[in-house]
């Protein structure tokens with residue numbers, strides 16, 4: 478695999494980052510995951526804008542312009558012959574050559590930028606989307622700025638492991654009784670013909686897929702309500718689903734062992750998946 482590190486395209490074994498990099502020592506970094514279908518980037522502009530916002534919120538300097546970023550994405554897709562898959566991008570604050578809680582001077586410290594591809598043949602035709610996934614509810618104990626896409630992913634990883642241990646596929650996180658989001662996706666329920674998902678705030682990541690799916694839903698005259706819902710309300714819903722760059726729209730058919738609807742994907746989530754794949758590729 479050819480990867481990109483600080484201005485160079487290298488074989489992955491040749492890539493090197495300092496052990497003092499703040500991304501490594503302090504999770505002082507942000508990331509994006511952009512999907513590729515038919516060799517084309519999906520929603521690149523949205524991901525680039527959110528990356529800029531994440532960096533701004535953390536007073537991080539952008540290592541490259543958006544135009545350069547687009548070129549790097551395209552070059553990696555080409556060099557690695559990706560037709561279906563993902564591109565992972567990470568920017569960290571870099572390092573001043575030592576460990577220090579204070580941010581180093583941005584004038585003299587180069588941020589670190591790394592990109593690599595992940596080939597996922599069959600991403601659009603994912604069989605899981607036909608069966609649906611099972612989730613469990615877990616407490617959301619993450620920090621209060623989940624709108625910033627930081628590489629601080631230990632708790633979401635632990636959540637995923639809790640789900641696996643419970644025989645499920647993923648976890649929905651709950652704060653003050655209300656579902657915030659999935660470990661790596663936004664969460665939705667459907668009641669009657671209304672799609673319900675938590676409103677944007679610092680409590681959740683502002684999903685790029687979420688924005689597109691809600692836009693397509695509204696364009697298709699579907700009803701959308703942006704409000705919080707409890708895990709109990711979700712268990713009584715007609716349908717449930719999640720969205721992300723890596724899963725698009727994925728039906729949820731079980732929550733804490735309780736069947737949602739008929740226990741198979743309903744009408745709304747598969748239709749939204751179809752519309753999303755059609756409109757965005």
Ligand code: PDD
Nearest residue numbers: 510660661662663682684685686721722
């Ligand atoms: N995760 N919420 C969280 C906590 C996420 O980590 C993600 C994405 C989303 C969905 O955002 P988007 O639609 O922009 O992908 C919501 C990526 C895919 C990941 O960590 O791999």
